[in-house]
Amino acid sequence: MEPNDTVSPTRRPRGRTALIIVAAALLGISGGTAVGYGIQAQRPPTPLPALAQPGLGYPAKALPADKAAAPLPASEDRQVKMDGDLRKLLVERPKGAKASPDHPREGGEWQRLSDYTREFEDERSMFLFLAENDVRRIAVTAWMQGPYRQSDVTLVQFRSSARMGAADHFDGQLSYMPEAEGGAGNTGDPIAGTGEGRYFLYAVEREPGYQPFHRARALAVRGDIMIDINITDVKPISKKDIRVLAERQLERL
Template identity: 45%
Template sequence: MSESAEAESSAEPDDAPSVPRARRRGRTTLLIATAAVLGLVAGTCAGYLIQADRVPTKLPSLSQPVVAQAKGDGPEPLSAAQDHRVKTNGDLRKLLLPRPKGTKVPDWAPEQDGWLDMAAYAHSLEDSDVAFGRLAKAEFRRAAGVSWTVGSNGNTQIRLVQYRQEENLSAADRASDWYVYGSSGEWPLPGASDGMVYLFKPEREAGYLPLYKAQATASRGDIAMEIWIYDSKPIPKSKIMDLAKRQLERL
């Protein structure tokens, strides 16, 4: 054998093991991964076995302990003067100003025993058919009123109209929705953001005494307040203003 042949034959063992070494590394990695998985499974099984041998831990009760009530009577309920609903959910007629002494109940008074149903209240307004429909849409609940006459020509009417107000603030809408025409003066009513007092020019017709009119409107909660004074002589601003203030204070 020549020297070149011997050199080639002696070089083969050095290069040949390169492939088997790569294969051995692949097998080693696979063996390590397999051992890790088997170890994880074995550890999980061992954990289950250990947990199965332990005494179960008692869980806390889902019910809460009963808390003893504090001693004492607790807070007192609000009085009618403090709780608006106590007053307005009661007898609405009791919130009306009393009829002054020396006055008379007119025969034409629309209220019966102080109450007005929706038909009676709508009938007391102009264009009663339209008013009835508007009251139904505005969620009319009930109304109370008082009327009196002084002398032969003076009369006063007070209405407290209560609304359910489930969808609309009808009381405030009613107080601010009056279409006032022919007024000779208007002033805000203290104590109500929407309160107004009006005096009107006299209505004159041949053969009749002049008709003077004063009006006051306001709302408090779910109640709209409406006051009218009629007379054959001028009505002082102080008269309607004082009457409106006193009625508003009762709401």
């Protein structure tokens, strides 16, 4: 080192002695690892502890063909029913009821998405929501009982996908029902046999000179189908009327 050369105070010079020490350390680590693997390889295998489960939950051999469970018939297979003609799953028109001018075909008919969404205040948002959630098809039936009472039953079916279309549509409609028709806190009543299905009754206030307006609505989900039932009349609608109609429709699904 020349007299005028200086060494950086932040970095130590690495001489021959330092390199020998590093090489010895690496050799010691490698050697120790090799010896450890050798000792472990010579030891006898340690048996695993016994399983806590005493036995398997299924038979060791397949059941004979004559004892195997038969597949569900189409009449009992719900998915087969729902993949068929959706109109055939609509509730039948009651005896004595007449065709509705809106949906005159007996036995139900197909409804276009654009026609269905026109029934909502914000039809554009509803159209986009249903399209994005893979709506598959819509079937509807309707009838008149007396001069003013009309009943409409709509089945909105969604495609099987990652989206929960029927459940999402149901949740969206159910969320505003307590405040619908100018009401406040109308929580409705549960529909038996459904998880969260409910039905609601409303008496809508009208201006003087207009006939009173009463409405009942039932909402439920069965698989990939959202059920939407409405009854309108100038006379009060009983809970039994809307509840029984909802139960009859659910039985067909």
